[in-house]
Amino acid sequence: MFIIYSAIMKITLNISDIVMKRLKEESTRSGKTMSELIETALRIMLSHEKTQKKILELPLFDGGEFLVDISNRDYLYDVMDKI
Numbered sequence: 534m535f536i537i538y539s540a541i542m543k544i545t546l547n548i549s550d551i552v553m554k555r556l557k558e559e560s561t562r563s564g565k566t567m568s569e570l571i572e573t574a575l576r577i578m579l580s581h582e583k584t585q586k587k588i589l590e591l592p593l594f595d596g597g598e599f600l601v602d603i604s605n606r607d608y609l610y611d612v613m614d615k616i
Contacts, residue, residue: 556570
C-alpha cells in the first residue's frame with residue numbers, strides 16, 4: 534500500500550517586471566507553467582548549495598617594506614629603467 538502526501542503551499546512573490554516578462558516568455562516557449570519553472574529553478578539552486586564547497590581563505594604574506602616610494606614618479610621610473 535502506498536500513501537502519497539502532497540504538500541503544496543501557495544505563496545506570494547515579489548518579482549521584478551523584467552524577470553516576470555522573461556518567465557512568461559520561457560513558460561510559453563517551454564510549455565511549462567510559471568510555477569513549474571520557478572520550482573525547478575529553486576530546486577537547482579538549493580541542490581547546488583549543498584554541493585558547493587566552502588571557499589578557502591587565501592594565505593597572506595608579509596612582503597616587507599616598499600623598496601621604492603611610488604609617489605615619486607621620477608624616482609620610480611629611474612628604478613624601473615635599471616631593472
